Amino acid sequence: MEMxxxxxxxxxxxxxxxxxxxxxxxxxxxxxxxxxxKHNSRPGNPYSAASQTTTTDIILFRSMQILLVITVCWFLxxxxxxxxxxxxxxxxxxxxxxxxxxxxxxxxxxxxARDQITKVREEFYTRYGGKLEALDMLKRGLRTFENExxxxxxxxxxxxxxxxxxxxxxxxxxxxxSLSAFQHAEFVMxxxxxxxxxxxxxHFEQSYPFIMEKILAPILALPPLGVKLVVRNSAIGGIPxxxxxxxxxxxxxxxxDAVSWDYGMNEGNGAAGLESYVRQALMMPKSPPMFILLxxxxxxxxxxxxxxxxxxxPDPVALGGRDAVNKxxxxxxxxxxxxxxxxxxxxxxxxxxxxQSPWHPKKMEHELMGWMMAMHMIDAVEVxxxxxxxxxxWREKVLQQNPSLGGELPAPxxxxxxxxxxxxxxxxxxxxxSSKWHMNHVSCRTSFLPNMFGNxxxxxxxxxxxxxxxxxxxxxxxxxxxxxxxxxxxxERETKVKVQKYGGLGYIDMKTALYGIPxxxxxxxxxxxxxSATNPVQSSGDLLxxxxxxxxVFCEVNEKRGNKECNMLSDLAFEVGGAAVAKAGVTQIKxxxxxxxxxxxxxxxxxxxxxxxxxDNDFGLPVDIKVSRSDVSRENGACSISHVIxxxxxx
Numbered sequence: 045m046e047m048x049x050x051x052x053x054x055x056x057x058x059x060x061x062x063x064x065x066x067x068x069x070x071x072x073x074x075x076x077x078x079x080x081x082k083h084n085s086r087p088g089n090p091y092s093a094a095s096q097t098t099t100t101d102i103i104l105f106r107s108m109q110i111l112l113v114i115t116v117c118w119f120l121x122x123x124x125x126x127x128x129x130x131x132x133x134x135x136x137x138x139x140x141x142x143x144x145x146x147x148x149x150x151x152x153x154x155x156x157a158r159d160q161i162t163k164v165r166e167e168f169y170t171r172y173g174g175k176l177e178a179l180d181m182l183k184r185g186l187r188t189f190e191n192e193x194x195x196x197x198x199x200x201x202x203x204x205x206x207x208x209x210x211x212x213x214x215x216x217x218x219x220x221x222s223l224s225a226f227q228h229a230e231f232v233m234x235x236x237x238x239x240x241x242x243x244x245x246x247h248f249e250q251s252y253p254f255i256m257e258k259i260l261a262p263i264l265a266l267p268p269l270g271v272k273l274v275v276r277n278s279a280i281g282g283i284p285x286x287x288x289x290x291x292x293x294x295x296x297x298x299x300x301d302a303v304s305w306d307y308g309m310n311e312g313n314g315a316a317g318l319e320s321y322v323r324q325a326l327m328m329p330k331s332p333p334m335f336i337l338l339x340x341x342x343x344x345x346x347x348x349x350x351x352x353x354x355x356x357x358p359d360p361v362a363l364g365g366r367d368a369v370n371k372x373x374x375x376x377x378x379x380x381x382x383x384x385x386x387x388x389x390x391x392x393x394x395x396x397x398x399x400q401s402p403w404h405p406k407k408m409e410h411e412l413m414g415w416m417m418a419m420h421m422i423d424a425v426e427v428x429x430x431x432x433x434x435x436x437x438w439r440e441k442v443l444q445q446n447p448s449l450g451g452e453l454p455a456p457x458x459x460x461x462x463x464x465x466x467x468x469x470x471x472x473x474x475x476x477x478s479s480k481w482h483m484n485h486v487s488c489r490t491s492f493l494p495n496m497f498g499n500x501x502x503x504x505x506x507x508x509x510x511x512x513x514x515x516x517x518x519x520x521x522x523x524x525x526x527x528x529x530x531x532x533x534x535x536e537r538e539t540k541v542k543v544q545k546y547g548g549l550g551y552i553d554m555k556t557a558l559y560g561i562p563x564x565x566x567x568x569x570x571x572x573x574x575x576s577a578t579n580p581v582q583s584s585g586d587l588l589x590x591x592x593x594x595x596x597v598f599c600e601v602n603e604k605r606g607n608k609e610c611n612m613l614s615d616l617a618f619e620v621g622g623a624a625v626a627k628a629g630v631t632q633i634k635x636x637x638x639x640x641x642x643x644x645x646x647x648x649x650x651x652x653x654x655x656x657x658x659x660d661n662d663f664g665l666p667v668d669i670k671v672s673r674s675d676v677s678r679e680n681g682a683c684s685i686s687h688v689i690x691x692x693x694x695x
Contacts, residue, residue, distance in 0.1 A: 255414025
């Protein structure tokens with residue numbers, strides 16, 4: 045489809061443009077005598093002394109001028125009367141008169157959208173055994189949360205509907221900007237988690253987020269909504285809630301309207317990791333995001349309910365899978381089963397593909413999960429249509445109801461004081477009100493994939509061996525002499541090689557990291573200070589790092605390699621801001637950042653005499669790292685760094 049209209053060939057319309065001897069253009073009006081006669085026969089200018097006009101002509105002309113002046117003055121008064129808008133936490137302008145010319149709704153668009161919603165619902169009923177059976181399945185497989193203290197007309201479905209409407213408002217505002225890159229209103233759903241969400245055992249495109257996308261995207265795109273659905277599956281196989289949770293903007297994108305959590309198989313029945321993850325999500329730009337929990341364990345459901353009751357999560361959902369299905373339907377002969385339950389025990393990827401384990405959902409279970417999620421989101425589409433149709437002032441009301449939290453957090457439900465990293469996990473209470481908490485800005489750089497932004501390479505100053513080989517090729521030991529090396533662990537490499545035998549299955553996740561041994565030397569990093577807009581560095585001062593940085597966290601690849609492998613806590617030496625970090629200043633983060641009972645992150649205090657440095661007129665924190673234990677080897681398990689997280693000091 046052609047994106048730009050072709051312009052018509054220019055016409056001179058009887059105007060002869062010629063150039064005189066001096067190079068200037070001479071406009072010869074009326075290229076012929078016939079044109080001149082036509083020109084002379086037109087009514088004259090009433091202000092010309094040579095024109096022959098009547099009094100009526102003059103009065104009529106004057107009246108038209110007066111009307112034109114009145115119209116221009118009226119239009120200017122509308123512009124001047126618009127309140128000066130102020131952005132809020134969701135990137136929308138504050139309440140007040142909107143400066144956007146809003147289009148009129150076409151009733152046929154509303155009717156068509158409702159017809160399409162009805163057709164999708166009918167398909168859902170057909171796929172899963174009829175309306176009653178399908179709705180019972182949906183009730184068992186998707187849990188919603190109601191805030192009893194909230195106004196009756198602002199329930200969880202309306203809250204999700206308002207998210208769609210806010211995406212329209214953002215688009216309309218961006219249209220007035222010459223810098224806008226938006227072509228459509230966008231609603232972004234970004235899915236985090238591990239192997240279940242990735243879709244292990246199936247093709248990546250068969251995972252439930254993309255099943256939901258295929259169903260929901262065409263409905264959202266219909267007018268009058270016209271919203272483009274963006275779905276990101278940023279899950280990574282075999283990881284815990286953290287350090288991923290500190291890097292949500294990196295993996296999910298800063299523009300995410302909805303985020304998800306799927307780490308239940310690694311974290312037992314507890315909710316500590318979930319709460320810390322929720323609190324990190326509440327710090328994202330579009331806070332609070334819609335929160336999707338891929339889990340049905342009671343402690344985690346209770347945790348979400350408490351955040352709903354406190355007013356911090358307006359519309360979370362918990363999504364299940366196989367337990368939603370009526371087991372009697374699965375016992376029917378194959379041809380008698382509802383279409384959505386046929387081939388229930390078949391994987392989407394070829395037989396023998398990696399990940400075809402009992403704890404991973406098969407293809408049709410992913411389809412069920414995607415359908416249930418889509419049906420919930422379509423309910424919110426219908427509510428949004430009702431709002432647009434019945435309330436001509438919906439824009440102003442949606443702006444007024446915008447739930448942006450402005451960085452405020454509630455007191456945590458679970459105590460993580462023993463973790464060794466309470467402030468970077470949960471934040472801290474405000475000095476004037478202990479019931480209100482805040483969290484310092486957290487920055488992340490990671491080598492894990494997929495990564496929206498904030499790649500590890502951006503903070504490396506020196507000490508890395510450049511290697512252009514395929515990441516799945518084994519590295520020669522000589523590469524590690526004189527530099528740290530970007531590599532993958534043995535298990536990760538073996539798994540990815542197996543996947544490649546089946547064409548890759550579309551997976552995009554990979555756990556890469558920098559690996560080092562004593563002969564690799566010093567790895568030099570530079571961590572940029574990223575809140576200068578709100579807490580600028582006083583360049584005339586002594587530039588003590590502790591004034592601007594609260595802590596630095598390093599995490600390794602979550603793999604077990606035996607008792608002789610590198611121990612981050614004891615086998616690495618750190619220098620921060622030009623000052624050595626004492627052993628007492630390095631602590632293990634316990635419990636939350638743990639995989640298969642192995643803690644994988646350490647926290648560094650900022651030495652008192654550490655100082656900032658400058659780079660390209662910006663301030664940052666230099667950090668040097670080297671392997672201090674002489675017998676650390678690749679064979680037994682080299683030291684690895686996959687995530688660097690730093691907590692700023694708000695001042």
